[in-house]
Amino acid sequence: MDSNLLKAFITVKNEKSISSAAKKLGYTQSNITSRIKQLEKNLSYSLFHRTNRGVVLTNEGEKLYPFAVDIVKKVEEATSQMRNINHQEVLKMGTTQSNATIRLIPIIEQLNKDFQDMKIEFNIDSSLNLVEQLLDYQIDIAFINGNPNHKDLEVLNIFKDEIYFVEPKDKEAKNNLLVYRDTCAYCLHLQDYAKQNSDLEYKTLALQNYELMLGLTKAGYGVTLLSKSIIDKFGYTDKLKLTRIQSDFDAHLVCRKDYRPMIENYLRTKL
Secondary structure, X not given: OOHHHHHHHHHHHHHOOHXXXXXXXXXXXXXXXXXXXXXXXXHOOOOEEEEOOEEEEOXXXXXXXXXXXXXXHHHHHHHHHHHOOOOOOEEXXXXXXXXXXXXXXXXXXXXXXXOOOOEEEEXXXXXXXXXXHHHOOXXXXXXXXXXXXXXXXXXXXXXXXXXXXXXXXXXXXOOEXXXXXXXXXXXXXXXXXXXXXXXXXXXXXXXXXXXXXXHHHHOOOOEEEEEHHHHXXXXXXXXXXXXXXXXXXXXXXXXXXXXXXXXXXXXXXXX
């Protein structure tokens, strides 16, 4: 069974839309439609009901889905293993936005210098999503905030981060929690911190821009929670009131225990 057809099937199911699946996979809508029709022809079953709101699985599609996920996962794992059978040809890296901001570029530059023949692929996502991608063999390593404490994951390296509650220096802040994303670990920690240390009702604003978060905090538009490295990077260290807090947000470089990269020792000792 063609794993490319199955990957198209899985993506359409997850996206609930052929057009959205085509966009995610980087193909035309007609290409994805053709793949689904080919898979249905091979199996002699219709896999989707077409509705005005998208597509949903038929009973046959529901039965196929877990097998398809397992097959695609195994094919991708085998492909990656064979690519790297003699040396680390490809390194798939995931990182949170905060780690990307303060350490991704220097690390990629270092890896490019020391492993000139190795291709580096990376994506940026939340810690929770990166853990899922590791468990599904979609990436080799990930920089996440905090220790995942998962039985299938191995910590390769730890990068210390000082975390600060950030307020305006010379004015009272409005009751806004300024965060990068409302699903990120920093946001959840900030919400808990505000609840424990104030009786005020706060509104959470996701801005997806660290410099904007810092500038608005300085202007009194709200408060935030950030790594000292990010505050320093954008030049706001002396412009804001900083209160260091205890947290478990040290950056952890992790991989699967059963799927360690060939450059494991380098990642443990050289970064």
